[in-house]
Amino acid sequence: MELLDAVRFENDLKLDAIMDNDFRLVMQILTSEAGAADERRRFSRATYVARATVELTDPMGHAHRIQLWSRDANQWGVGIVTRCTLPVGQSATLQIKGSDGVDIRARGCILRCREVLPGWYEGAVLFEHEQPSLAPATLDRAA
DSSP: OOGGGSSOBOTTSOHHHHOOHHHHHHHHHHHHHOOGGGOOOSSOOEEEEEEEEEEEEOTTSOEEEEEEEEEEEETTEEEEEESSOOOTTOEEEEEEEOTTSOEEEEEEEEEEEEEEETTEEEEEEEESSOOGGGSHHHHHHHO
16 A cells, blocks of 8 residues: 555645645655654544644744644644744644634644754644544544
């Protein structure tokens, strides 16, 4: 089975519209390095690839929107892939479509951000409040 057959994609976007060769390579690297022994999350996660936006507010109060992709999700956070580094620990608002197709705007913080390949970063956003439509069981039912 090819990697792309195993991941769930946002229903209203074609695969080619959200993925280029570099993004495919990043996803393959991240998928190959993950394993059951690497699972450190309290709640399980489901693979969920969708376009998303994170909004960061600088100390002067100016908001900056950054386009990114989710790679997995659970009710308490989303794994992300982005083209720019994100400030770890900073408050953020993530906007993403939930499994029911409804946009979610969830406040949280940047939990981690590390470079995977030159110019490509993976990280995570941890939510302040539970987001039930991103729970693995809900994502599995929507697939």
